[in-house]
Amino acid sequence: MKRNTYIENNDDQQALQDYLEALGDLQGTMEEIPVLDAVGRVTWEAIFARFCDPVYNAAAMDGIAVVAEQTFSATDTEPLTLKQDTDFVYVNTGNEIKHPFNAVIMIEQVLQNEDGTVSIIAPAYPWEHVRTVGESIVSGDLILPSRHKIRPIDLGALLAGGITTVKVYRRPRVGIIPTGNELIEDPALLEPGRLMESNSRVFAALTEEYGGEPNRYTIVRDNPDLLRQAITTAVQENDMVIVNAGSSAGSKDYTVHIIEELGEVIHHGIAIKPGKPTILGVVQGKPVIGIPGYPVSAYLVFDLFMRPLIYRVTGQGKQNEEYVEASLTKRLVSSFKNAELLRVAVGYVNDRLVTTPLERGAAAVMSMVKADGIVKVDRLCEGLEAGAKVEVRLLRPLGEIKKTLVITGSHDMMIDVLADQMPVSSAHVGSLSGIMALRRKECHMAPIHLLDEETGVYNESYVRQYFPGQKMVLISGVGRIQGFMVPKGNPKQISGIDDLRERRLSFANRQRGAGTRILFDYTLKQNGMTVEEINGYEKEYATHMAVAISVKSGVADTGLGVYSAAKAMDLDFIPLANEQYDFLLPAEYLEDERVQQFITILSSDAFKQRLTELGGYDVTHTGEVRVME
Numbered sequence: 001m002k003r004n005t006y007i008e009n010n011d012d013q014q015a016l017q018d019y020l021e022a023l024g025d026l027q028g029t030m031e032e033i034p035v036l037d038a039v040g041r042v043t044w045e046a047i048f049a050r051f052c053d054p055v056y057n058a059a060a061m062d063g064i065a066v067v068a069e070q071t072f073s074a075t076d077t078e079p080l081t082l083k084q085d086t087d088f089v090y091v092n093t094g095n096e097i098k099h100p101f102n103a104v105i106m107i108e109q110v111l112q113n114e115d116g117t118v119s120i121i122a123p124a125y126p127w128e129h130v131r132t133v134g135e136s137i138v139s140g141d142l143i144l145p146s147r148h149k150i151r152p153i154d155l156g157a158l159l160a161g162g163i164t165t166v167k168v169y170r171r172p173r174v175g176i177i178p179t180g181n182e183l184i185e186d187p188a189l190l191e192p193g194r195l196m197e198s199n200s201r202v203f204a205a206l207t208e209e210y211g212g213e214p215n216r217y218t219i220v221r222d223n224p225d226l227l228r229q230a231i232t233t234a235v236q237e238n239d240m241v242i243v244n245a246g247s248s249a250g251s252k253d254y255t256v257h258i259i260e261e262l263g264e265v266i267h268h269g270i271a272i273k274p275g276k277p278t279i280l281g282v283v284q285g286k287p288v289i290g291i292p293g294y295p296v297s298a299y300l301v302f303d304l305f306m307r308p309l310i311y312r313v314t315g316q317g318k319q320n321e322e323y324v325e326a327s328l329t330k331r332l333v334s335s336f337k338n339a340e341l342l343r344v345a346v347g348y349v350n351d352r353l354v355t356t357p358l359e360r361g362a363a364a365v366m367s368m369v370k371a372d373g374i375v376k377v378d379r380l381c382e383g384l385e386a387g388a389k390v391e392v393r394l395l396r397p398l399g400e401i402k403k404t405l406v407i408t409g410s411h412d413m414m415i416d417v418l419a420d421q422m423p424v425s426s427a428h429v430g431s432l433s434g435i436m437a438l439r440r441k442e443c444h445m446a447p448i449h450l451l452d453e454e455t456g457v458y459n460e461s462y463v464r465q466y467f468p469g470q471k472m473v474l475i476s477g478v479g480r481i482q483g484f485m486v487p488k489g490n491p492k493q494i495s496g497i498d499d500l501r502e503r504r505l506s507f508a509n510r511q512r513g514a515g516t517r518i519l520f521d522y523t524l525k526q527n528g529m530t531v532e533e534i535n536g537y538e539k540e541y542a543t544h545m546a547v548a549i550s551v552k553s554g555v556a557d558t559g560l561g562v563y564s565a566a567k568a569m570d571l572d573f574i575p576l577a578n579e580q581y582d583f584l585l586p587a588e589y590l591e592d593e594r595v596q597q598f599i600t601i602l603s604s605d606a607f608k609q610r611l612t613e614l615g616g617y618d619v620t621h622t623g624e625v626r627v628m629e
Contacts (some may be wrong), residue, residue, distance in 0.1 A: 409434020478617030508559030563616025
């Protein structure tokens with residue numbers, strides 16, 4: 001089979017329009033189902049009541065049924081006496097109110113006499129406390145319009161109106177074909193060269209969420225004959241088909257050629273990043289879409305192209321999306337060739353929305369998990385400046401975002417522990433970048449651990465330098481141990497920083513502005529060493545855990561970080577220095593409910609115990625508040 005070496009660069013919205021035109025009049029079909037199974041389905045046509053609700057005049061209270069006009073003379077000074085079965089009858093809620101009775105007096109307002117009569121001290125007005133025929137629903141009333149997604153509350157109205165079956169849009173059956181020799185489904189089989197197959201499970205869940213019926217097939221190996229048979233079968237058995245991976249131009253990317261053989265390729269290559277090698281095909285009049293294999297690409301492409309198709313054939317019309325305007329927290333460089341779909345964190349700080357781009361790689365699945373929204377950067381835009389207003393499509397409700405504490409600065413595992421107990425949005429940009437974000441009012445607090453080389457004191461001099469004359473607060477985080485992380489057993493017998501120079505060992509460094517980077521540079525200077533002597537100095541990692549995994553996987557011989565990260569990755573640890581890790585914020589933020597919750601959690605014995613279990617932390621002063629003026 002020939003190798004595809006050319007991929008188009010089509011605008012995503014134009015490509016979708018072209019695709020819908022190629023699919024023709026893509027309409028849904030109808031099925032009639034029991035009303036009890038209808039929640040979440042979309043009505044095919046308007047639904048009208050068969051019966052009134054209620055179908056008879058019904059008592060709305062426990063009490064006595066009376067003829068209202070006969071009670072008008074009752075007063076608290078001249079009570080009216082009524083005879084049972086002549087002037088009144090006892091009724092319970094829901095009992096039929098029969099002629100001539102036309103009102104109900106609540107039992108609490110009735111005085112029962114020893115002779116069986118009752119006395120009332122206030123009149124009843126006609127139809128008081130009576131649910132009249134059709135009060136809720138009148139026979140022939142519109143209960144639900146067409147193209148309405150049925151909710152649990154709608155179910156009650158349908159049943160009350162005598163509806164037992166409803167006509168709804170049939171859920172389209174979506175065939176999902178995962179492909180790739182490297183994919184496995186059992187974690188026990190994980191080894192180098194093997195990857196867990198997860199995209200198809202995400203597709204299946206999204207299909208159900210959007211109103212379709214997923215039909216997942218087993219993994220198809222990178223063999224054109226096997227893939228051809230799988231696509232042929234899937235087209236016969238489903239309304240739509242997804243082929244995951246194999247959509248690019250590699251030697252084992254067969255999907256586009258097989259779709260061409262079986263039908264027609266409308267577009268191969270969309271001007272989006274990530275997700276460029278998308279295939280929009282038609283086989284036997286049915287959509288067949290080739291979706292790239294990287295997890296982020298897979299999600300975004302499904303959202304861009306599959307969701308509109310499912311919505312269209314299920315009668316859901318316009319997609320339900322919430323957009324907000326937010327200020328970009330840092331300068332952003334983008335490709336001039338492709339529209340870029342950025343995963344972003346969104347925070348509500350100082351009565352405005354701010355947004356920070358997350359990791360941009362197509363394989364960075366956690367960037368989707370952590371994302372509050374998506375920002376689309378136009379394909380003709382080369383970048384955006386910090387402070388620019390951008391439109392964010394929200395992935396989380398705005399109400400939740402406004403309850404979230406925004407933390408920007410140095411990374412520590414204690415923030416992950418905290419995020420399990422309250423809503424937190426954290427960006428790991430290093431201590432100095434966190435201070436800059438705080439100055440720009442882009443976060444509520446900045447975690448910092450910055451060593452003053454002259455005094456040996458952490459953090460305080462930097463607060464005075466960057467916030468002169470401003471009342472600031474340092475909330476004590478933890479005392480922690482920084483040191484060199486090395487593989488278990490320390491196979492290269494690393495004893496200290498001199499080994500980096502003398503043996504040219506590979507080093508995993510932290511990013512500029514990180515407190516750990518400042519500590520490392522300070523240690524280099526103290527030992528008369530230069531950055532040029534460090535193998536790997538320019539390779540930067542954003543978190544302590546990222547450094548730890550680089551050592552664990554053999555990418556680096558060692559890296560500087562905290563003991564808790566080394567322990568978490570089962571690495572050995574060579575202590576270098578003790579330091580203080582604190583949270584910096586303006587004093588006026590102390591009144592914020594989110595900050596108050598943060599302090600309460602930090603100060604709790606349970607939180608301190610959890611940190612102690614992680615190892616390498618001194619929690620003696622954790623949660624203490626120090627005001628600096």
